[in-house]
Amino acid sequence: MSSVIVGLKRKQIAQLIAKGKRLDGRGLTDYREIKVEQGIIERAEGSARVLLGKTEVLAGTKIEVGKPFPDTPNEGVLTVNAELVPLASPNFEPGPPNENSIELARVVDRGIRESKTIDFKKLCIKPGKKVFVVFVDVYVLNHDGNLIDASALAALAALLNTKMSNYEIEEDEVKIKPGYTPLTLTKHPIAVTFAKINDKLVVDPWLEEEQTMDTRLTITVDDEGNICAMQKGGTGYFTPKQVLEAAKIAGEKAGEIRKKLNW
């Protein structure tokens, strides 16, 4: 978009928001439609495709044998990686992960890790030597705004869909046995992202709102309504009051989404 058009759009979006309205008809704290489809990649241990409006994210999990971190020798490892696939936007360049895809992966990672969704102790094979590594690969297929919430949903849905091969330990080697056991998750952390536009907060910004927003705040909330991760992004600021307001709304929105998805 040319900068003139962006300027006009920004004005239009801001004026609407001042009246409590949005360009696509939503209320300020309404999410776009959420669709979750699980198990669509049979080769993966778990997978899910999430549509958040037109934003589309595919996540797949793989479980491999690896080494624990030196400071947590009795725990399995979680590795979240995000790819901003060039197909998803003309602005996504091919190449190694940049600061945007790294931030996306790390925010999704923290939501899962800090909420203690996965019992990492159960993923230990031989303390200090061998553990299971859970890879979650987030593939952004269409970018229409709010990649964090869509990616966090896709990652969680893929983990909920994950089945590990049964195994036994023989002479310190992992031998695969027939059958599968689902990965047990104890929590369902939901990321809720706010955009600040013209000093007002809106939930689940879509692409045109993101292009005009001042700044962004993501709050991840667990099943008990506790906050387990936050991330401010963008070059603007929030007042302390706005942060607390957002934290309260995030709890409500996370509950609604969890209920809607039966999680």
Added chain:
Amino acid sequence: MSSVIVGLKRKQIAQLIAKGKRLDGRGLTDYREIKVEQGIIERAEGSARVLLGKTEVLAGTKIEVGKPFPDTPNEGVLTVNAELVPLASPNFEPGPPNENSIELARVVDRGIRESKTIDFKKLCIKPGKKVFVVFVDVYVLNHDGNLIDASALAALAALLNTKMSNYEIEEDEVKIKPGYTPLTLTKHPIAVTFAKINDKLVVDPWLEEEQTMDTRLTITVDDEGNICAMQKGGTGYFTPKQVLEAAKIAGEKAGEIRKKLNW
């Protein structure tokens, strides 16, 4: 060369080929002179220098202890790498392998691998844990066209020249013993490359022909006349009839080369 000169050269070459002739006097299915010199790099387990006309390729082999691939735990590993050394052409840029050197290495690799030239089972030390890795490094020293055929010849000649140190296994460790044993090869796959110029096929294109050709086809043939690898390259196309014609000629040419080299 300026594009005007390329245009003139292209016309000249095409006119000659239409008459069944070539700029350097060869017939359409004639190879340039082939010279093979083996064992010139004493530090390498095997080595060979191949001259195909003025095209010059040096190949060296190294054998090291490594890990097998997970899907072939009882087999040694072959790794072919090709370097388009900047000395060989002003158009070769220094830097990590690009698509041309990777394609070259992989076509040479497939010819050796698919023809089952090497008995990989014999290179297993401890199944799933330790095997011998055969490195073939192809070093292009002068580029005067048809790097694939020259490189495939150099790689094969270096393998034929390869001697492994004798060894015994002590407590899962490889201990070197005095003496050497030649690597046994069961096949002699020969790559035969065609250029299509003005809808005619010529064998073993040299640099000026490559600069004017529409497209390229390599067919690798084993001692029984079986095809074990093919690779079309370049942005043109072949008719099905041309492909079959090329396959037939490739068998004849491979036989001639094998005979000439006493392989």
Added chain:
Amino acid sequence: MSSVIVGLKRKQIAQLIAKGKRLDGRGLTDYREIKVEQGIIERAEGSARVLLGKTEVLAGTKIEVGKPFPDTPNEGVLTVNAELVPLASPNFEPGPPNENSIELARVVDRGIRESKTIDFKKLCIKPGKKVFVVFVDVYVLNHDGNLIDASALAALAALLNTKMSNYEIEEDEVKIKPGYTPLTLTKHPIAVTFAKINDKLVVDPWLEEEQTMDTRLTITVDDEGNICAMQKGGTGYFTPKQVLEAAKIAGEKAGEIRKKLNW
């Protein structure tokens, strides 16, 4: 600096040197003031900060368990790395090590290694399998000339300050025990760098002298006055007579520095 100013500065420096004087008042073989502060990074096994005039270098050591080199299975490993931190000069670009930081690290490394300052045999845990790796990381914080001498001093001072955790070997694993033992060093190699300006040698060139010098020579000398490393740098040349003159002065200067620092 513009090239005109550089030209004027060069002339001024050269004229002074012809008279045996330097822009900052030093004699031709005088060092700037040397300050060494050890133990300032508590997280490191050893550390030191060196000021050579305004040139400032911080070095820290870390000791980890690693693998020996194949040709020295009974010896620990020394790894010297140098970072030309962008803070130190507007001319230092962020990014992976370039030829200047690699040369700096390797000259510092050779001085320590070749003088046999560290008894690497004592750092072997299990021959061929496990040894201690001594990392020396040289961090250049302010560049005002003669980075080699300052870095060599900082690396040596950090090594002299290094304490290893006590340990015992249990089932081939290193178990940390309470307490520390200092790393024993047997030598104190000192690097002495000369700049050749207008066919005269000056010791410890500072930044403005480096910008105008023809070439550079570093001579590292051990406690017995033996030479253990040399490195000519820059695009000029030395006469054989100048080299021998420098070697003699280097021995004297190294002795003075060692005495001053009580090493």
Added chain:
Amino acid sequence: MSRKPEKLIDKKGLRLDGRKPDELRPIKIEVGVLPNTDGSAYIQQGKNKILAGVYGPRELHPKHLALPDRTVLRCRYRMAPFSVQERKSPAPSRRDIELSKVIREALEPSVFLEYYPRTGIDIHIEVLQADGGTRCASITAASLALADAGIPMQDLVTACAAGKVDNTIVLDLMDTEDKEGGADVPVALMPNLNAITLLQMDGILSLEEFEKAANLALEGCRKIYPMQKEALKAKYVSVKEVEE
């Protein structure tokens, strides 16, 4: 961790998935699936799931790559980390780089490059799930993505492999057949021009077997071609319906 099957063709002459030797896997093609690209297509062929998208013709970055007399076609083939049995590192493998090259060279003969001098066209292919024959399915999809982007072409490019499995020449090998079988011959064709734009082979085939396999692969291409055209038509019909 999958065990190797003992036989790839059963007594009735049928393959592991019940197909006859000359039978294609079920194919589903959809055009115009990615709203942010200039053209796109999705293909399912067996368990292969592949997206192809096109940007351009557009300004080239970096600019010095631009050519005065034609557009520059670039192609990037990648596999998602979860698309295969062992997780694939997201960094491009040597195989990714070779396949990007041969796919580009398979598509380039179909495009009128000289229509858009000084520009670039980028083809991005993402293999979401791999099941043997991804390069062929990628070409089939990518050619449709080019068409969907409105790039002028002489013909669509259609691709299919044939090969040898338990001494039988078979069409459209799936993953196990590819890995355990005796040979694989991927072919790309501009059907109207009878022009082969991709041809590779690995395994061992006699001259006769090769001829049979190549012909079978070409036949496969000719079977897929109408499905491509159908998918293209479906998109424009649905667009028209929306517009009306």
Added chain:
Amino acid sequence: MSRKPEKLIDKKGLRLDGRKPDELRPIKIEVGVLPNTDGSAYIQQGKNKILAGVYGPRELHPKHLALPDRTVLRCRYRMAPFSVQERKSPAPSRRDIELSKVIREALEPSVFLEYYPRTGIDIHIEVLQADGGTRCASITAASLALADAGIPMQDLVTACAAGKVDNTIVLDLMDTEDKEGGADVPVALMPNLNAITLLQMDGILSLEEFEKAANLALEGCRKIYPMQKEALKAKYVSVKEVEE
């Protein structure tokens, strides 16, 4: 190899290093410490030892990154290999890259970017020793380095974390508290504008706990702010003294 402490808060309500829950670690700030930069600052906060330096506004390389209407702020946060328990590889980690981004975004709202179109400002941060809370201490120092470089700003940016340790909300977590504790909330503030420019969180906090922690962190920022101004003044007084 350090053993984990059993309790992070003792019976008297004091922390491992003897601090009260709402107490900052000792802080030492110095401005103008790096002669070759345009502006610089050094901070010690507990055992954190961090240098920040600024170059610019200056010409941007590569040039095509320049913007017609404002300066481009870049930020590079790195940790020295010897700054942490296990040697850190000098190559940038994913954490380094994320922190460089959030630190830049924490500082950018304070800078009048439009004063210097077509230029760039580079902020380099080197963590020489890390002891928990490096991103906050880095912001505190980097904002001073910008001021020292004479970059026009609306306010200084001051940063501090609060968190939860043994069920107590505490200020300015040190390394062990950060690793073994229950939550960490780093916050950056432009104190005069009451504007939060960095906010992250990990761990588990109820809404009430979060509110308490956020307020404590903001209080921490307001305690550090005068130290920043003091350090800035000290430099200019000493410069003046030198000049006189």
Added chain:
Amino acid sequence: MSRKPEKLIDKKGLRLDGRKPDELRPIKIEVGVLPNTDGSAYIQQGKNKILAGVYGPRELHPKHLALPDRTVLRCRYRMAPFSVQERKSPAPSRRDIELSKVIREALEPSVFLEYYPRTGIDIHIEVLQADGGTRCASITAASLALADAGIPMQDLVTACAAGKVDNTIVLDLMDTEDKEGGADVPVALMPNLNAITLLQMDGILSLEEFEKAANLALEGCRKIYPMQKEALKAKYVSVKEVEE
């Protein structure tokens, strides 16, 4: 896997390969061996086998590296993976990068850089087999490649090492002597100008030993210099013969 020899000098004062202490290894030099370069040379010194080639003066890429008042000399030293005992990774090692730098700096004083402003000269060195002293043999060959390319120079650069082995100062160390010996002093010289353009040293030498070794190395250079000139002449004689 080679075993270490017990003695490097035998009772008769001869070395492992039968040489006297001040004896060079057999040297074979050929000029003009690579048809696609602007100048080239091949050297065998003992078992060292090294190719050097030159492109230029030519336009520099990227252009912003060009200098208004002189040519830019670049040098790239690499070892073939099969050139050494343990296979060398094709990626440049830190040693490769240091050697590229010191070789360039050894050659640069000989070239009239100001003759070709805004251009670049690229020197590529490929070590096909390494046997100790590759940097010196590379300089000897590269200087001839520059001459063969017609680059105007004040003098050829000739290089040779001396060192200490079993307490004897010896000339032109081969691999085993280099690895097991006590010191190595590689030197490059412009013989007509008596100008030392490369000087490195590792090992332990007293001042007297160093002086002796340095003088021996310079003597070695002066022995190789006529061989260089001979090789250059041989090429132009043979060219002339061809032309006649």
